Amino acid sequence: MTGPRRGPAGGGAKVRWHRECKVPARPRLPGTPGRSDGGVSMRILSSQVAEHVGETVCVAGWLHRVRALKSVTFAVVRDRAGLVQVVAADAELVKRLGELPEETVVEVEGTATANPQAPGGVEITSPVLRELSDPALTPPFDIYRPVVTAALPTVLDNAAVTLRHPRLRAPFEISAASVSGFRGALEGLGFTEIHTPKVVSSATESGANVFKLDWFGRNAYLAQSPQFYKQTMVGVFERVFEVGPVFRAEPHDTARHLAQYTSLDAELGFVTDHRDVMAVVRDAVAGMVAAIAERAPAAVELLKVELPEVPAEIPSIHFADAQELLARETDEDPRGEPDLAPAHERWLCDWAVREHGSQFLFVTGYPMAKRPFYTHPDPERPEFSNSFDLLFRGLELVTGGQRLHRHSDYLAALAARGESPEPYAGYLAAFAHGMPPHGGFALGLERFVARMTGADNIRWTTLFPRDLHRLTP
RNA sequence: GGUCCUGUAGAGCAGUUUGGAGUGCUCGCCACCCUGUCAAGGUGGAGGUCGCGGGUUCAAGUCCCGUCAGGACCGCCA
Numbered sequence: 001m002t003g004p005r006r007g008p009a010g011g012g013a014k015v016r017w018h019r020e021c022k023v024p025a026r027p028r029l030p031g032t033p034g035r036s037d038g039g040v041s042m043r044i045l046s047s048q049v050a051e052h053v054g055e056t057v058c059v060a061g062w063l064h065r066v067r068a069l070k071s072v073t074f075a076v077v078r079d080r081a082g083l084v085q086v087v088a089a090d091a092e093l094v095k096r097l098g099e100l101p102e103e104t105v106v107e108v109e110g111t112a113t114a115n116p117q118a119p120g121g122v123e124i125t126s127p128v129l130r131e132l133s134d135p136a137l138t139p140p141f142d143i144y145r146p147v148v149t150a151a152l153p154t155v156l157d158n159a160a161v162t163l164r165h166p167r168l169r170a171p172f173e174i175s176a177a178s179v180s181g182f183r184g185a186l187e188g189l190g191f192t193e194i195h196t197p198k199v200v201s202s203a204t205e206s207g208a209n210v211f212k213l214d215w216f217g218r219n220a221y222l223a224q225s226p227q228f229y230k231q232t233m234v235g236v237f238e239r240v241f242e243v244g245p246v247f248r249a250e251p252h253d254t255a256r257h258l259a260q261y262t263s264l265d266a267e268l269g270f271v272t273d274h275r276d277v278m279a280v281v282r283d284a285v286a287g288m289v290a291a292i293a294e295r296a297p298a299a300v301e302l303l304k305v306e307l308p309e310v311p312a313e314i315p316s317i318h319f320a321d322a323q324e325l326l327a328r329e330t331d332e333d334p335r336g337e338p339d340l341a342p343a344h345e346r347w348l349c350d351w352a353v354r355e356h357g358s359q360f361l362f363v364t365g366y367p368m369a370k371r372p373f374y375t376h377p378d379p380e381r382p383e384f385s386n387s388f389d390l391l392f393r394g395l396e397l398v399t400g401g402q403r404l405h406r407h408s409d410y411l412a413a414l415a416a417r418g419e420s421p422e423p424y425a426g427y428l429a430a431f432a433h434g435m436p437p438h439g440g441f442a443l444g445l446e447r448f449v450a451r452m453t454g455a456d457n458i459r460w461t462t463l464f465p466r467d468l469h470r471l472t473p
Numbered sequence: 474g475g476u477c478c479u480g481u482a483g484a485g486c487a488g489u490u491u492g493g494a495g496u497g498c499u500c501g502c503c504a505c506c507c508u509g510u511c512a513a514g515g516u517g518g519a520g521g522u523c524g525c526g527g528g529u530u531c532a533a534g535u536c537c538c539g540u541c542a543g544g545a546c547c548g549c550c551a
Contacts, residue, residue, distance in 0.1 A: 069514090070507050087509080101502095117509055141484045142501065145512045149485050149500070153543060209550095225551060250550055251474080257550075342547090372551050387551095399551060442551075457544095469543085 043107070046077065046084035050122040052112040057124065059084055060107040060132065062164070065144040066097050073097050075127075076119075076144070077108060078164075085123040086110065093129060102144060103136035103161060137161075152457055159464060159473050170299035171461040174292050175449045177299075179243055181291025182264050182443075185284045191239040191266060196229035198222060198245060202423040209249035211259075222247035225442060230267040231374070231403060232430040234438045241266040243445075253468050255457040256395060256447060260466040264448075267440030274376070274386040274402040277439040278316065278362055281390055281398055284443070285360065286310040292452065303453050308359040308392075315352055316362030319384065322348055338370045346394035364388040373413040376402035376439070386439070393451040400441025407431040 043058050061079030068074075073094045075086040086108050088094050100106070110127035139161045141150040148155070148167050155162045162168055183193065199215065200223045211222040225246050233240040246263045266284065271277060289307055292300060300307065317325070319340075326344055327333040329351075334344055340363065352361035365384040368377055378384040387401030404410055410431055414421050421428055449461040459465040464473060 065512085067510050067513060068507095069510065072509060074510050074513090076511085085511085115509090117511095119511055138483070138502070140501090142512080145500085147512080151485075151543085154484070227551070246551095248550080252548095252550060254547090254549095255545080339550090370551095375551090401551095 045081035046079050047081035049084050049112045049124065050114075050120065053114045053122060055112055056109065057112045058107065058109040059086075059124065061105070063097075063100055063102050063104045063106055063136075065102060066100065068094065068098050075106075075108075077106065083119070085118050085120075086127045087113075087118075087123050087125050088127055088129075093127070096129065099135070100131070101136050101138055102142075103139060103164070104131060105133035105136075106131055152459060156459060156465065156470065157473070163463075166302060168460075170296075170302050171449050171453050171455065172463060173296040173299040174303075174305065174452060175445060175461065177292045177295035178288045178445065178448060178452075179264070180295060181288035182241075182243070182284050184291065185287025186239075186241045186266055186280075188287075189239065189280065189283060191241045191268070192233075192237040194226075194230065194233050194237070194240045194242050195244065196223075196226040196233075196242060198247070209251075211247050211249045222249075224248060225263060226265050227372075227374070227442075228424075228427040230265055230440060231435075231438065232427060234267050234269040234440075235430045235433065235435050238269040238436075239267075251468060255459075256450070258446065258458060258462060258465055258467050261447075261458075261462065262445035264443040264445055265440065266442075267438060269436040269438040271402060271437055271439050273437075274364065274388055274400070274439055277400050277402065277441055278314070278364075278388055278390075281400060281441050281443075282310065282312075282314050285390070285398075288448070305453055307452075310360065311356075311358050314360045314362055314390070315356040315358050316364050316388070317348070319363055319365045319367065322363055325351070338367050345391050345396060349391050349394045352391070359393055361391045362388050363391060371401070373417055373419070374403045374410070376404050388441075390441075390443075392448070395447060395451055397447055397451065398441050398443045400439065402437070402439035405431065405435045405437050407435075 043060050044052065046059055046061065049057055049059065059077055059079065061077040064076040064078035064083055066073065066075050071089065073088045075088060075097050076083050077086055088097055107130045108124060108127045110124040112122060113125045114122050140154055140158045141148070141162070143161065143165050146167070148162075148165055150158075150162065155168060163172075187193070199213070199220050201215075201218075201220055210224055213220050213222065223246060226242050226244065230240055230242060242263075242265045244263060244265075245260055247260050248257075249259065250257070264284075266280060268277065268280060289310055292305070293307055299305070322340065322344075323335045323337070326347065327335050330347060332344070334341065340348070348361055348363065349359070352358050364387070365378055365381075366387050366389070368375060368383055368385045371385045371387055376386045378386050385401060387399070389396050390398035390400075404413060407428065410424075410428055411421055414424065446458050446462045449455070450458045453461060455461050459467075
């Protein structure tokens with residue numbers, strides 16, 4: 001090792017040699033000493049071994065798989081970048097490798113050797129080994145097999161180890177890329193990222209149930225959304241977004257509902273109506289899809305994710321027209337219903353693909369009766385709202401719309417619902433002090449990733465999901 | 474909250490229809506074998522409160538009742 005080298009593709013940043021390889025510092029198993037000059041090596045990643053053929057290298061990671069043959073033992077080490085094969089021939093080292101269970105953390109120093117027989121064409125030979133963890137407990141199923149044989153409850157119950165499986169980890173690589181794309185797209189549009197409280201004093205928004213908790217002896221609640229705060233911050237920054245958890249105490253026990261999930265929220269001022277918000281939704285989603293392709297290509301490849309085209313303008317259909325369409329073209333007649341059933345949403349998505357070649361579809365103008373009090377009505381048809389949902393592959397992914405912005409309209413809307421303005425005082429102050437026409441939206445991250453990866457249950461794309469039955473791990 | 478389905482070894486499943494000794498499969502685990510593996514291969518072995526409780530029966534994994542757990546659909550849902 002002669003010093004820092006260029007890293008793998010990705011901006012040309014120098015690799016940070018974050019620490020010394022400690023293999024020689026501990027009692028070593030017999031084997032060829034790593035360096036003739038007695039020095040120490042720095043850890044490199046599995047993906048970098050090929051760049052060091054002929055040199056002594058050090059890798060560290062989890063024992064992904066040990067394959068013992070009579071005269072040679074192969075140990076595959078997994079780190080954050082991937083896998084690398086280690087070849088052991090020394091009798092004592094072979095014996096020890098045979099005793100170590102998979103998932104034990106090890107550090108290996110040896111010679112990077114090109115070999116066409118090795119996976120990836122390179123492997124580490126003449127290794128010395130240091131164990132960095134106690135021998136690992138056997139996982140409930142094989143992490144090293146390409147297919148996941150366990151059912152969802154088993155995966156969730158044993159998340160600490162099962163998430164290491166490349167297929168179970170991949171959705172969270174896509175999740176991270178999605179958030180990055182969301183953030184990048186909105187920052188590019190002049191939005192400011194904010195962080196709002198998740199413990200609130202009032203449980204008054206909407207009829208949805210909230211989690212109640214004790215706050216120094218007072219009643220408090222977990223926030224169902226950053227709605228009030230993000231609107232308030234429009235009065236400060238004009239354009240804001242937030243990535244954070246929201247909590248729903250509703251007893252939904254389905255493959256698409258959670259008690260806690262990650263909401264990608266945005267709100268912007270000086271809009272004409274909800275269509276300006278929809279344009280931002282389009283750009284945000286396009287940024288997310290692009291970021292997945294750019295930042296999580298391995299996960300896309302592994303899961304065979306089909307990245308959707310995001311049209312320059314996502315097709316939209318009015319709620320009333322959607323109901324007419326359903327009544328005309330299906331066996332059901334939902335006209336007069338205040339909302340679309342999940343089956344109707346699925347049908348409309350198929351229709352959008354057929355008619356518009358788009359996997360995304362806006363449904364606009366939901367009835368005011370089903371929308372929260374801050375929803376702005378359609379000036380032409382006041383029974384309908386300036387709101388929208390974005391449907392994607394059969395599922396409601398985004399809800400948004402134009403909000404009321406005049407203080408007097410809020411007082412009237414609350415009065416119409418028989419509610420006192422008192423609990424909303426802090427929120428209403430924003431409007432009393434002058435607020436532009438504005439709107440916003442919220443996108444469910446786990447739902448987005450689930451639709452993107454084809455997961456049949458949102459829990460495959462949720463880290464440590466919280467639902468009716470599950471509070472651990 | 475409603476309807477339906479499923480609980481059998483560490484994991485994933487057969488076996489339940491027609492009651493007859495925990496009968497079996499794939500993987501893992503343990504031991505041994507194997508000259509380069511790629512989800513290695515071979516031989517042998519260990520591992521079971523058939524979710525739990527009650528009932529029917531000479532006899533229950535199997536039939537009945539209850540209960541608990543998991544799942545699906547619906548309802549509900551900013």
